[in-house]
Amino acid sequence: MTPFPLKIVTPDGVCYDGMAQMLTVRTIGGDLGIMAGHADLVAPLGMGRATVVIDGQKRYAACMGGILSVTGGRVDLVPTTFEWADQIDAQRADASYQKAQQILSAKDASDTDLALAEARLKRALVRKNVASMK
Amino acid sequence: MAGVSTKEIKARIRSMRSTRQITKAMEMVAASKLRQAQAQILKARPYYQALRSVIDDLAAGSDASSPYLYRAEDDKVLYIVIAGDRGLAGGYNSNILKLVTAESQGKQPAVLPIGKKAVEYFRSRNVPMLTTIYAQAADVSVGDCFSIAKLVSRAYLAGDYHRICLAYTVFGSVLSQTPATLPLLPLQTDPSEGTGRQIIYEPSAGEVFSAIIPEYLGGVIYGALCESRASEQAARRTAMDAATQNADDMIAGLSLKYNQARQAAITQEITEIVAGS
Numbered sequence: 001m002t003p004f005p006l007k008i009v010t011p012d013g014v015c016y017d018g019m020a021q022m023l024t025v026r027t028i029g030g031d032l033g034i035m036a037g038h039a040d041l042v043a044p045l046g047m048g049r050a051t052v053v054i055d056g057q058k059r060y061a062a063c064m065g066g067i068l069s070v071t072g073g074r075v076d077l078v079p080t081t082f083e084w085a086d087q088i089d090a091q092r093a094d095a096s097y098q099k100a101q102q103i104l105s106a107k108d109a110s111d112t113d114l115a116l117a118e119a120r121l122k123r124a125l126v127r128k129n130v131a132s133m134k
Numbered sequence: 135m136a137g138v139s140t141k142e143i144k145a146r147i148r149s150m151r152s153t154r155q156i157t158k159a160m161e162m163v164a165a166s167k168l169r170q171a172q173a174q175i176l177k178a179r180p181y182y183q184a185l186r187s188v189i190d191d192l193a194a195g196s197d198a199s200s201p202y203l204y205r206a207e208d209d210k211v212l213y214i215v216i217a218g219d220r221g222l223a224g225g226y227n228s229n230i231l232k233l234v235t236a237e238s239q240g241k242q243p244a245v246l247p248i249g250k251k252a253v254e255y256f257r258s259r260n261v262p263m264l265t266t267i268y269a270q271a272a273d274v275s276v277g278d279c280f281s282i283a284k285l286v287s288r289a290y291l292a293g294d295y296h297r298i299c300l301a302y303t304v305f306g307s308v309l310s311q312t313p314a315t316l317p318l319l320p321l322q323t324d325p326s327e328g329t330g331r332q333i334i335y336e337p338s339a340g341e342v343f344s345a346i347i348p349e350y351l352g353g354v355i356y357g358a359l360c361e362s363r364a365s366e367q368a369a370r371r372t373a374m375d376a377a378t379q380n381a382d383d384m385i386a387g388l389s390l391k392y393n394q395a396r397q398a399a400i401t402q403e404i405t406e407i408v409a410g411s
Contacts, residue, residue: 009184011276011356013177028345029337042192043336044345065280067346069188078184080280080349 002036006052008077010066015082022053023075025063032068034075041070045079047122049130060085062130064123085130093127096120140399143392147385154381160222161374164367168308171364175305182357189350192333192342193321200343205296205320211238212264212286212295213245213315214355216302216362217252219271224373226303226366227251230313234301235259237315244295246282248274248359264289271363276356283351290319298351302358303365309372311365316358318351 003019023034026048034041050063065080100121103109109117193203213234217227231252234245246264247253249271256263268274268282290298298319304312335342 007184009181011178011181011353014180027336028341032336039334040332041334041336042188042342042346044342044349066349067185067188069191071191076184076188078181078188078353080276080352 001053001056004034004036004038004073004075006075006077008052008079008082010079010082012081015061015084016052018054020052020054020075021056022051023077024051025068025077026050027068034068034070037073038070038075040072041068043068045077047126049126049133050077050082060130060133062088062123062126064126083127083130085133088127088131090128090131093124093131097124097128100124140392140395143388143395147388147392150381150385150388154378154385157374157377157381161371161378164371164374168364168367168371171360171367172305175360175364178357178360182353185350185353189321189346192346200340201291202319202343202347203321207296208241210242210244210295211297211299212289213238213243214282214286214298214300214318215245215247215249215252215256216271216300216359217247217249217255218362218366219250219269221251222373223366223370226311226369227255230301230303230362231255233313233315237299237301246286248282271359271366274359276352279356279359280348280352282355283348287319287348287351300355300358302362305361305364305368308368311369316354318354319347321347 001021003021006016006018006020006023008014008016021035025032025034026046027043028046029043031048032043045063045066045068047064048062050061052059052061061082061084063077063079063082067076067078069076069078100117103113103117104121215230215234217230221227227249234243244262244264245252245256246268247256247266248268250269253263253266253269257266265285268278286298289295297317300316300318302314302316304314306312
């Protein structure tokens, strides 16, 4: 497969800068795959698993929030958080999952608490899912 | 030395020494925090630049129908002001607050202060504040920046404010920090850059804008926060360095006076003994 330049930048620094053969990310409208020669595109990212194919090797990551942009064949992925599968703390994700479940099942939780817990649950689920793929 | 006894001078030297110890300690704390803040800037800068270039492309390639791109009125301005929590940082707090006051002359300004000093300043001047929950600049996290961005873009879309500006301190180097304001909304576009390129928006242009703008603002606010934090530490370090040096000078001057006074006392004693024999 033809490689294309890919750059992944988060507020915590540059996660990847180099060539890749394929990129799959979850946008707000669903999963989207990018290969070399893609038309110019801008899409906001949702929460989900990202797959990057580098030298024929698949690498998985948890990718949440942010923007994907393709300009003139160059791909910029600018997520709020991006964690490669081997960087994820599965135990922490599990604890976060339990905690979120607890809040969601509580009867007297306020709307903001529920919304926060829901987002937390989603993040934990994505992390757990990605961590199990490594 | 007439008038001042050696005992008094000694007491002053002692108090000066303890002041010097404090300023020296503050300088060293600021220097170590500055190193952390500089490392954070280096990490956050590529993110900010990537965001910026995506938004520039987006704004240049789209029509001006989005409220994010164009708004005729400009009298209600919201300033997001990033200052520090504590004083003793040279002109860091007063410079940024003065700049905002000067710029907002003749408009109907409102502020979203970040940092205790900013909250106190605008409260005493009765400037309306959107929220004061971010009073501790040191505690504001990346997540908080995105919450601020969401809050601000909602207020902007609702028409509560016509312009959104960000006031922060640009970290030039350890020795130079300049306060600056950056217009955030409506987005600044350069019409000459309209390339007419076809960009695919997934799922639609409107949805892309409303999802991306808060992300972008959050990123910019986080970047500015990192710059401001580093500037604060650098300003404090410089101020405390100057204070330590002043203390050194004063201690040297006082030691000289002390020795002179001591010498004068001895000379007088000898004169008295010689005269008495």
